[in-house]
Amino acid sequence: EAQVTQNPRYLITVTGKKLTVTCSQNMNHEYMSWYRQDPGLGLRQIYYSMNVEVTDKGDVPEGYKVSRKEKRNFPLILESPSPNQTSLYFCASSLVGNPYEQYFGPGTRLTVT
């Protein structure tokens, strides 16, 4: 089954404790992206990757890191989480080309206390 998976789905952590949210897709998609969703603000792009070893900042990259060592995986790293990073996070992937449909992961609800 074609899908984007994220782990963990729910995470409560404390300020400053490094964490990684994993994202994996099995559709051989070149493009992967991370979004955060906050009430009243909608979805905002954090980072995206056009292919292996190619990453770029989205609209709200501060406080986040990503890596793309393999085509299927695109982890999101919070080196020192802060309460303002409490949010619902989505990973998405797609083929590269225009136009192209994005496939979304199930979301990770992160709470930083």
Next chain:
Amino acid sequence: KNEVEQSPQNLTAQEGEFITINCSYSVGISALHWLQQHPGGGIVSLFMLSSGKKKHGRLIATINIQEKHSSLHITASHPRDSAVYICAVRGCTGTASKLTFGTGTRLQVTL
């Protein structure tokens, strides 16, 4: 002003009603997406449009590039259509990798 504006923000309808959700954008785009977010949080892609009109079952999406406006219509609405509907636009050339989202329209369909 946001680049992508949706209206209404909230919508309540009775089963069977015809529903229209609007999306206006202020930038040049290469495509427009309509997404559905279920109450559980998952997001699925409904349509991707660069011109004209698309239909899938009871859902119809239209776009007017000159007026920078798109509409999502639901015919014969049903309680299972209750969800948040999100419009997103994809930039042109150098920004084609970027999706900009509206804040969503929350639809509730009652019996």
